[in-house]
Protein backbone atom coordinates (compact mmCIF):
# COMPACT_ATOMS: atom_id res chain seq x y z
CA UNK A 202 0.00 0.00 0.00
CA UNK A 203 1.10 3.56 -0.60
CA UNK A 204 0.53 6.70 1.45
CA UNK A 205 -2.82 8.27 0.53
CA UNK A 206 -4.02 5.32 -1.57
CA UNK A 207 -7.80 4.69 -1.43
CA UNK A 208 -9.14 1.95 0.81
CA UNK A 209 -12.86 1.14 1.02
CA UNK A 210 -14.66 0.05 4.19
CA UNK A 211 -15.95 -3.53 3.86
CA UNK A 212 -19.15 -2.84 5.80
CA UNK A 213 -20.31 0.57 4.52
CA UNK A 214 -18.19 1.36 1.44
CA UNK A 215 -16.78 4.70 2.64
CA UNK A 216 -13.40 5.54 1.10
CA UNK A 217 -10.38 6.40 3.24
CA UNK A 218 -6.78 7.34 2.48
CA UNK A 219 -4.27 4.70 3.58
CA UNK A 220 -1.42 5.73 5.84
CA UNK A 221 1.16 3.76 7.80
CA UNK A 222 0.28 3.02 11.44
CA UNK A 223 2.44 2.97 14.53
CA UNK A 224 2.87 -0.26 16.49
CA UNK A 225 -0.41 -1.56 18.01
CA UNK A 226 -2.52 1.02 16.18
CA UNK A 227 -5.56 0.09 14.15
CA UNK A 228 -7.37 2.13 11.51
CA UNK A 229 -11.16 2.29 11.75
CA UNK A 230 -13.87 3.49 9.36
CA UNK A 231 -14.92 7.06 10.16
CA UNK A 232 -18.55 6.21 9.47
CA UNK A 233 -19.31 2.70 10.82
CA UNK A 234 -16.18 2.09 12.98
CA UNK A 235 -15.31 -1.14 11.17
CA UNK A 236 -11.63 -1.99 11.52
CA UNK A 237 -9.96 -1.24 8.18
CA UNK A 238 -6.49 -2.63 8.89
CA UNK A 239 -4.00 -3.08 11.72
CA UNK A 240 -0.46 -1.92 12.10
CA UNK A 241 0.99 -5.35 11.31
CA UNK A 242 -1.21 -6.05 8.31
CA UNK A 243 0.45 -3.59 5.97
CA UNK A 244 3.85 -2.14 5.25
CA UNK A 245 7.19 -3.38 6.50
CA UNK A 246 5.64 -5.31 9.43
CA UNK A 247 4.64 -8.09 7.03
CA UNK A 248 7.76 -10.04 6.17
CA UNK A 249 7.48 -12.98 3.78
CA UNK A 250 10.18 -14.79 5.77
CA UNK A 251 8.15 -14.75 9.00
CA UNK A 252 5.02 -15.73 7.08
CA UNK A 253 6.83 -18.76 5.69
CA UNK A 254 8.17 -19.72 9.14
CA UNK A 255 4.82 -19.51 10.96
CA UNK A 256 2.81 -21.14 8.18
CA UNK A 257 5.33 -23.97 7.84
CA UNK A 258 5.10 -24.54 11.62
CA UNK A 259 1.30 -24.63 11.41
CA UNK A 260 1.52 -27.11 8.54
CA UNK A 261 3.78 -29.49 10.51
CA UNK A 262 1.57 -29.35 13.60
CA UNK A 263 -1.44 -29.93 11.34
CA UNK A 264 0.17 -33.15 10.03
CA UNK A 265 0.87 -34.38 13.59
CA UNK A 266 -2.71 -33.55 14.63
CA UNK A 267 -4.12 -35.55 11.71
CA UNK A 268 -1.84 -38.58 12.03
CA UNK A 269 -2.06 -39.35 15.75
CA UNK A 270 -5.10 -40.47 17.78
CA UNK A 271 -6.83 -37.65 19.67
CA UNK A 272 -8.20 -39.43 22.73
CA UNK A 273 -8.97 -43.00 23.71
CA UNK A 274 -11.75 -44.44 25.85
CA UNK A 275 -11.27 -47.38 28.18
CA UNK A 276 -14.22 -49.31 29.54
CA UNK A 277 -14.29 -52.78 31.14
CA UNK A 278 -11.00 -53.80 29.53
CA UNK A 279 -12.07 -52.57 26.10
CA UNK A 280 -10.40 -49.58 24.48
CA UNK A 281 -11.20 -47.35 21.48
CA UNK A 282 -9.17 -44.48 20.08
CA UNK A 283 -9.70 -42.28 17.03
CA UNK A 284 -7.98 -39.85 14.70
CA UNK A 285 -10.05 -37.23 12.90
CA UNK A 286 -10.05 -39.23 9.66
CA UNK A 287 -11.08 -42.44 11.43
CA UNK A 288 -14.05 -40.70 13.03
CA UNK A 289 -15.07 -39.35 9.62
CA UNK A 290 -14.83 -42.92 8.31
CA UNK A 291 -17.18 -44.13 11.07
CA UNK A 292 -19.76 -41.48 10.10
CA UNK A 293 -19.50 -42.56 6.48
CA UNK A 294 -20.15 -46.21 7.36
CA UNK A 295 -23.09 -45.19 9.57
CA UNK A 296 -24.79 -43.76 6.44
CA UNK A 297 -24.16 -40.17 7.48
CA UNK A 298 -22.15 -39.35 4.36
CA UNK A 299 -23.29 -35.72 4.20
CA UNK A 300 -22.06 -34.99 7.73
CA UNK A 301 -18.88 -36.96 7.06
CA UNK A 302 -18.20 -34.72 4.05
CA UNK A 303 -18.94 -31.55 6.09
CA UNK A 304 -16.54 -32.52 8.87
CA UNK A 305 -13.94 -33.65 6.33
CA UNK A 306 -13.95 -30.24 4.64
CA UNK A 307 -14.23 -28.01 7.75
CA UNK A 308 -11.63 -29.75 9.92
CA UNK A 309 -9.36 -31.42 7.35
CA UNK A 310 -9.44 -29.90 3.85
CA UNK A 311 -9.91 -26.16 4.44
CA UNK A 312 -7.13 -25.71 7.05
CA UNK A 313 -4.72 -27.57 4.74
CA UNK A 314 -5.78 -25.47 1.74
CA UNK A 315 -5.33 -22.25 3.70
CA UNK A 316 -1.81 -23.15 4.90
CA UNK A 317 -0.73 -24.64 1.57
CA UNK A 318 -1.85 -21.72 -0.59
CA UNK A 319 -0.43 -19.15 1.85
CA UNK A 320 2.91 -20.97 2.04
CA UNK A 321 3.16 -21.11 -1.75
CA UNK A 322 2.45 -17.38 -2.19
CA UNK A 323 4.59 -16.20 0.76
CA UNK A 324 7.43 -18.50 -0.34
CA UNK A 325 7.35 -16.85 -3.76
CA UNK A 326 7.43 -13.34 -2.27
CA UNK A 327 10.31 -14.39 -0.04
CA UNK A 328 12.30 -15.35 -3.13
CA UNK A 329 11.31 -12.04 -4.72
CA UNK A 330 8.64 -13.06 -7.19
CA UNK A 331 4.92 -13.17 -7.74
CA UNK A 332 4.25 -16.90 -8.23
CA UNK A 333 2.09 -18.28 -11.02
CA UNK A 334 -1.55 -18.34 -9.88
CA UNK A 335 -0.88 -15.65 -7.25
CA UNK A 336 -4.44 -14.22 -7.43
CA UNK A 337 -6.20 -17.60 -7.40
CA UNK A 338 -4.11 -18.75 -4.42
CA UNK A 339 -4.91 -15.67 -2.36
CA UNK A 340 -8.59 -16.05 -3.19
CA UNK A 341 -8.31 -19.67 -2.01
CA UNK A 342 -6.75 -18.49 1.27
CA UNK A 343 -9.66 -16.07 1.80
CA UNK A 344 -12.34 -18.69 1.13
CA UNK A 345 -10.63 -21.55 3.01
CA UNK A 346 -10.10 -19.32 6.04
CA UNK A 347 -13.79 -18.52 6.16
CA UNK A 348 -14.69 -22.22 6.31
CA UNK A 349 -11.76 -23.71 8.27
CA UNK A 350 -12.97 -24.50 11.80
CA UNK A 351 -9.93 -25.71 13.73
CA UNK A 352 -10.82 -23.74 16.88
CA UNK A 353 -14.43 -24.99 16.87
CA UNK A 354 -13.22 -28.57 16.42
CA UNK A 355 -10.79 -28.14 19.33
CA UNK A 356 -13.65 -27.04 21.60
CA UNK A 357 -15.62 -30.03 20.30
CA UNK A 358 -12.77 -32.36 21.36
CA UNK A 359 -12.71 -30.87 24.87
CA UNK A 360 -16.47 -31.13 25.32
CA UNK A 361 -16.50 -34.72 24.07
CA UNK A 362 -13.64 -35.65 26.42
CA UNK A 363 -15.36 -34.08 29.44
CA UNK A 364 -18.67 -35.71 28.49
CA UNK A 365 -17.02 -39.14 28.22
CA UNK A 366 -15.43 -39.02 31.67
CA UNK A 367 -18.79 -40.00 33.18
CA UNK A 368 -18.94 -43.08 30.94
CA UNK A 369 -15.38 -44.39 30.72
CA UNK A 370 -11.73 -43.56 31.35
CA UNK A 371 -10.54 -40.87 28.92
CA UNK A 372 -6.85 -40.95 27.95
CA UNK A 373 -5.41 -37.96 26.02
CA UNK A 374 -3.15 -38.73 23.03
CA UNK A 375 -0.66 -36.63 20.98
CA UNK A 376 -3.42 -35.62 18.55
CA UNK A 377 -5.19 -33.72 21.31
CA UNK A 378 -2.16 -31.59 22.15
CA UNK A 379 -1.36 -31.10 18.48
CA UNK A 380 -4.89 -29.78 17.84
CA UNK A 381 -4.44 -27.41 20.81
CA UNK A 382 -1.17 -26.08 19.36
CA UNK A 383 -2.73 -25.91 15.90
CA UNK A 384 -5.53 -23.69 17.23
CA UNK A 385 -2.94 -21.18 18.46
CA UNK A 386 -0.85 -21.36 15.28
CA UNK A 387 -3.92 -20.97 13.07
CA UNK A 388 -4.75 -17.75 14.96
CA UNK A 389 -1.20 -16.51 14.25
CA UNK A 390 -1.52 -17.40 10.56
CA UNK A 391 -4.78 -15.38 10.49
CA UNK A 392 -2.65 -12.26 10.98
CA UNK A 393 -1.33 -12.64 7.45
CA UNK A 394 -4.17 -11.09 5.50
CA UNK A 395 -4.49 -11.85 1.79
CA UNK A 396 -5.02 -8.12 1.10
CA UNK A 397 -1.62 -7.30 2.63
CA UNK A 398 -0.05 -10.00 0.43
CA UNK A 399 -1.73 -8.55 -2.63
CA UNK A 400 -0.19 -5.18 -1.77
CA UNK A 401 3.22 -6.87 -1.33
CA UNK A 402 2.86 -8.53 -4.72
CA UNK A 403 2.26 -5.19 -6.44
CA UNK A 404 5.95 -4.42 -6.70
CA UNK A 405 6.41 -7.42 -9.02
CA UNK A 406 3.56 -6.44 -11.33
CA UNK A 407 4.48 -5.15 -14.75
CA UNK A 408 1.39 -2.93 -15.02
CA UNK A 409 0.56 -0.32 -12.37
CA UNK A 410 -2.81 -1.27 -10.86
CA UNK A 411 -3.30 2.19 -9.37
CA UNK A 412 -3.28 3.97 -12.71
CA UNK A 413 -6.99 3.55 -13.51
CA UNK A 414 -7.87 5.53 -10.35
CA UNK A 415 -5.74 8.48 -11.35
CA UNK A 416 -7.54 8.84 -14.65
CA UNK A 417 -9.94 11.80 -14.37
CA UNK A 418 -13.52 11.66 -15.58
CA UNK A 419 -13.97 7.91 -14.96
CA UNK A 420 -17.21 6.28 -13.80
CA UNK A 421 -18.11 5.19 -10.27
CA UNK A 422 -15.55 3.81 -7.84
CA UNK A 423 -15.90 0.12 -7.01
CA UNK A 424 -13.87 -1.76 -4.40
CA UNK A 425 -12.73 -5.23 -5.51
CA UNK A 426 -14.32 -7.77 -3.13
CA UNK A 427 -11.23 -9.99 -3.31
CA UNK A 428 -8.10 -7.81 -3.14
CA UNK A 429 -9.74 -4.57 -1.94
CA UNK A 430 -8.31 -2.38 -4.71
CA UNK A 431 -10.58 0.57 -5.49
CA UNK A 432 -11.20 0.55 -9.23
CA UNK A 433 -12.53 3.44 -11.29
CA UNK A 434 -15.20 1.93 -13.52
CA UNK A 435 -15.64 2.75 -17.16
CA UNK A 436 -19.05 4.41 -17.67
CA UNK A 437 -21.86 1.91 -18.19
CA UNK A 438 -22.92 -1.19 -16.24
CA UNK A 439 -20.35 -2.68 -13.86
CA UNK A 440 -21.25 -6.15 -15.12
CA UNK A 441 -18.34 -7.87 -16.82
CA UNK A 442 -15.62 -5.45 -15.73
CA UNK A 443 -12.65 -6.90 -13.90
CA UNK A 444 -10.30 -5.71 -11.16
CA UNK A 445 -7.14 -4.04 -12.51
CA UNK A 446 -4.98 -5.94 -10.02
CA UNK A 447 -6.41 -9.43 -9.44
CA UNK A 448 -8.88 -9.77 -12.36
CA UNK A 449 -11.78 -10.68 -10.07
CA UNK A 450 -15.18 -9.79 -11.46
CA UNK A 451 -16.28 -6.38 -10.18
CA UNK A 452 -19.73 -5.55 -8.91
CA UNK A 453 -20.84 -2.57 -6.86
CA UNK A 454 -22.94 -4.76 -4.53
CA UNK A 455 -23.25 -8.54 -4.24
CA UNK A 456 -25.67 -9.39 -7.08
CA UNK A 457 -29.21 -10.28 -5.91
CA UNK A 458 -27.96 -10.09 -2.34
CA UNK A 459 -31.37 -9.73 -0.66
CA UNK A 460 -33.19 -12.36 -2.74
CA UNK A 461 -30.42 -14.91 -2.16
CA UNK A 462 -30.34 -14.15 1.57
CA UNK A 463 -34.12 -14.69 1.81
CA UNK A 464 -33.99 -17.98 -0.14
CA UNK A 465 -31.20 -19.42 2.02
CA UNK A 466 -32.91 -18.22 5.20
CA UNK A 467 -36.20 -19.86 4.23
CA UNK A 468 -34.46 -23.19 3.60
CA UNK A 469 -32.58 -22.92 6.91
CA UNK A 470 -35.75 -22.08 8.86
CA UNK A 471 -37.55 -25.11 7.39
CA UNK A 472 -34.70 -27.47 8.26
CA UNK A 473 -34.47 -26.00 11.74
CA UNK A 474 -37.69 -27.87 12.68
CA UNK A 475 -36.46 -31.45 11.98
CA UNK A 476 -33.06 -30.43 13.42
CA UNK A 477 -34.74 -29.96 16.79
CA UNK A 478 -37.40 -32.68 16.71
CA UNK A 479 -35.36 -35.61 15.34
CA UNK A 480 -32.64 -37.28 17.42
CA UNK A 481 -29.04 -36.22 16.76
CA UNK A 482 -27.65 -39.31 18.48
CA UNK A 483 -29.04 -42.77 19.19
CA UNK A 484 -27.53 -44.62 22.14
CA UNK A 485 -27.77 -48.42 22.30
CA UNK A 486 -26.77 -50.00 25.58
CA UNK A 487 -26.87 -53.60 26.74
CA UNK A 488 -30.24 -54.26 28.32
CA UNK A 489 -31.92 -50.88 27.88
CA UNK A 490 -32.25 -50.91 24.08
CA UNK A 491 -32.01 -47.90 21.77
CA UNK A 492 -32.63 -44.38 22.97
CA UNK A 493 -32.68 -41.20 20.85
CA UNK A 494 -31.33 -37.84 22.00
CA UNK A 495 -32.40 -34.54 20.47
CA UNK A 496 -30.27 -31.41 20.87
CA UNK A 497 -32.51 -30.18 23.69
CA UNK A 498 -32.56 -33.49 25.59
CA UNK A 499 -28.76 -33.57 25.28
CA UNK A 500 -28.61 -30.15 26.94
CA UNK A 501 -31.01 -31.32 29.68
CA UNK A 502 -28.87 -34.42 30.26
CA UNK A 503 -25.74 -32.29 30.84
CA UNK A 504 -27.70 -30.02 33.14
CA UNK A 505 -29.08 -32.90 35.22
CA UNK A 506 -25.83 -34.86 35.45
CA UNK A 507 -23.94 -32.02 37.09
CA UNK A 508 -22.31 -30.30 34.09
CA UNK A 509 -24.24 -27.00 33.89
CA UNK A 510 -21.26 -25.31 32.18
CA UNK A 511 -21.34 -27.77 29.26
CA UNK A 512 -25.13 -27.53 29.13
CA UNK A 513 -24.88 -23.76 28.71
CA UNK A 514 -22.16 -23.99 26.01
CA UNK A 515 -24.15 -26.52 23.97
CA UNK A 516 -27.38 -24.55 24.50
CA UNK A 517 -25.81 -21.31 23.30
CA UNK A 518 -23.99 -22.87 20.31
CA UNK A 519 -26.78 -25.19 19.13
CA UNK A 520 -30.03 -23.46 20.09
CA UNK A 521 -29.55 -19.77 20.93
CA UNK A 522 -27.05 -18.95 18.14
CA UNK A 523 -29.00 -20.52 15.22
CA UNK A 524 -32.29 -18.88 16.30
CA UNK A 525 -30.56 -15.54 16.81
CA UNK A 526 -28.88 -15.85 13.39
CA UNK A 527 -32.15 -16.62 11.61
CA UNK A 528 -33.94 -13.68 13.26
CA UNK A 529 -31.04 -11.23 12.81
CA UNK A 530 -30.57 -12.07 9.11
CA UNK A 531 -34.32 -11.76 8.51
CA UNK A 532 -34.26 -8.33 10.16
CA UNK A 533 -31.24 -7.23 8.10
CA UNK A 534 -32.69 -8.48 4.82
CA UNK A 535 -36.11 -6.92 5.48
CA UNK A 536 -34.77 -3.49 6.49
CA UNK A 537 -32.35 -3.46 3.52
CA UNK A 538 -35.23 -4.37 1.21
CA UNK A 539 -37.36 -1.47 2.52
CA UNK A 540 -34.32 0.82 2.20
CA UNK A 541 -34.76 1.67 5.86
CA UNK A 542 -32.59 4.40 7.41
CA UNK A 543 -33.21 3.09 10.92
CA UNK A 544 -30.20 2.54 13.23
CA UNK A 545 -27.50 1.82 10.62
CA UNK A 546 -24.78 1.56 13.27
CA UNK A 547 -26.77 -0.97 15.29
CA UNK A 548 -27.65 -3.03 12.22
CA UNK A 549 -24.02 -3.06 11.05
CA UNK A 550 -22.98 -4.27 14.50
CA UNK A 551 -25.65 -6.98 14.35
CA UNK A 552 -24.28 -8.09 10.96
CA UNK A 553 -20.75 -8.36 12.44
CA UNK A 554 -22.03 -10.46 15.35
CA UNK A 555 -23.81 -12.83 12.94
CA UNK A 556 -20.64 -13.13 10.83
CA UNK A 557 -18.52 -13.83 13.89
CA UNK A 558 -20.65 -16.43 15.68
CA UNK A 559 -21.86 -18.37 12.63
CA UNK A 560 -19.13 -21.04 12.68
CA UNK A 561 -19.52 -21.88 16.38
CA UNK A 562 -22.83 -23.64 15.74
CA UNK A 563 -20.86 -26.49 14.15
CA UNK A 564 -19.75 -27.41 17.66
CA UNK A 565 -22.52 -29.95 18.19
CA UNK A 566 -21.76 -31.67 14.87
CA UNK A 567 -18.11 -32.12 15.92
CA UNK A 568 -19.18 -33.46 19.33
CA UNK A 569 -21.54 -35.96 17.64
CA UNK A 570 -18.77 -37.03 15.23
CA UNK A 571 -16.24 -37.76 17.98
CA UNK A 572 -18.78 -39.35 20.33
CA UNK A 573 -20.07 -41.70 17.65
CA UNK A 574 -16.53 -42.71 16.70
CA UNK A 575 -15.39 -43.29 20.29
CA UNK A 576 -18.34 -45.14 21.78
CA UNK A 577 -18.13 -48.46 19.98
CA UNK A 578 -17.94 -51.10 22.67
CA UNK A 579 -19.57 -53.89 20.70
CA UNK A 580 -22.15 -55.37 23.09
CA UNK A 581 -21.76 -52.87 25.94
CA UNK A 582 -22.69 -49.56 24.31
CA UNK A 583 -22.81 -48.04 20.83
CA UNK A 584 -23.80 -44.55 19.74
CA UNK A 585 -24.92 -43.82 16.19
CA UNK A 586 -25.72 -40.46 14.58
CA UNK A 587 -29.40 -39.59 14.09
CA UNK A 588 -31.16 -37.74 11.24
CA UNK A 589 -31.45 -34.58 13.39
CA UNK A 590 -27.68 -34.09 13.08
CA UNK A 591 -27.96 -34.02 9.28
CA UNK A 592 -30.70 -31.37 9.36
CA UNK A 593 -28.80 -29.35 11.94
CA UNK A 594 -25.56 -29.40 9.91
CA UNK A 595 -27.48 -28.11 6.89
CA UNK A 596 -29.00 -25.28 8.99
CA UNK A 597 -25.53 -24.14 10.05
CA UNK A 598 -24.14 -24.19 6.51
CA UNK A 599 -27.18 -22.47 4.99
CA UNK A 600 -27.12 -19.64 7.55
CA UNK A 601 -23.36 -19.21 7.05
CA UNK A 602 -23.85 -18.88 3.28
CA UNK A 603 -26.83 -16.55 3.87
CA UNK A 604 -24.77 -14.17 6.00
CA UNK A 605 -21.97 -14.24 3.39
CA UNK A 606 -24.53 -13.38 0.68
CA UNK A 607 -25.88 -10.40 2.58
CA UNK A 608 -24.09 -7.20 1.51
CA UNK A 609 -23.74 -4.91 4.57
CA UNK A 610 -23.24 -1.87 2.36
CA UNK A 611 -26.97 -2.12 1.53
CA UNK A 612 -27.61 -0.87 5.09
CA UNK A 613 -25.79 2.37 4.27
CA UNK A 614 -26.90 2.94 0.67
CA UNK A 615 -30.22 4.68 1.51
CA UNK A 616 -28.42 7.01 3.92
CA UNK A 617 -25.71 8.44 1.69
CA UNK A 618 -26.02 6.94 -1.75
CA UNK A 619 -23.20 6.83 -4.24
CA UNK A 620 -21.24 9.89 -3.22
CA UNK A 621 -17.72 10.44 -4.47
CA UNK A 622 -16.49 9.33 -1.04
CA UNK A 623 -18.07 5.88 -1.34
CA UNK A 624 -17.36 2.75 -3.31
Ligand SMILES: [Zn+2]
Nearest residue numbers: 210213230233
Ligand atom coordinates in the same frame (compact mmCIF):
# COMPACT_ATOMS: atom_id res chain seq x y z
ZN1 LIG B 1 -17.51 1.76 7.26
Ligand SMILES: [Zn+2]
Nearest residue numbers: 425428444447
Ligand atom coordinates in the same frame (compact mmCIF):
# COMPACT_ATOMS: atom_id res chain seq x y z
ZN1 LIG C 1 -9.00 -7.20 -7.07
